[in-house]
Amino acid sequence: MINQRMCVACRNMKDRKELLRLVRVNDEIIIDDSGKIDGRGAYICRSNECVKKAMKLKSFNRAFKCNISKEIYDELEERFDKQ
Numbered sequence: 001m002i003n004q005r006m007c008v009a010c011r012n013m014k015d016r017k018e019l020l021r022l023v024r025v026n027d028e029i030i031i032d033d034s035g036k037i038d039g040r041g042a043y044i045c046r047s048n049e050c051v052k053k054a055m056k057l058k059s060f061n062r063a064f065k066c067n068i069s070k071e072i073y074d075e076l077e078e079r080f081d082k083q
Contacts, residue, residue: 005043008059009050019043
C-alpha cells in the first residue's frame with residue numbers, strides 16, 4: 001500500500017511521492033525534498049496552480065498555525081516553472 005497525503009490547496013489525495021512536503025521546524029518553514037525531516041509537515045501538488053491557490057486560501061498558514069512568507073511561495077513557483 002502506498003502512503004497517500006492530501007494537498008493543502010486542491011484537497012486531492014495523491015501518493016506521497018507525487019507531492020512536495022513543507023516542514024515547520026521551530027518557527028522556520030523548510031521545503032523538504034527528502035520527505036524525512038522531523039517536524040510538522042504539509043503537502044502540496046507540484047503545480048503552480050496549487051501554489052497560487054494555497055497562497056490565496058492561506059492554506060499553509062492554517063496547516064502550520066503561523067504566517068508563511070511570500071518568499072516560500074515564490075520559491076515553490078520557481079521550482080515548478082522548471083518542470
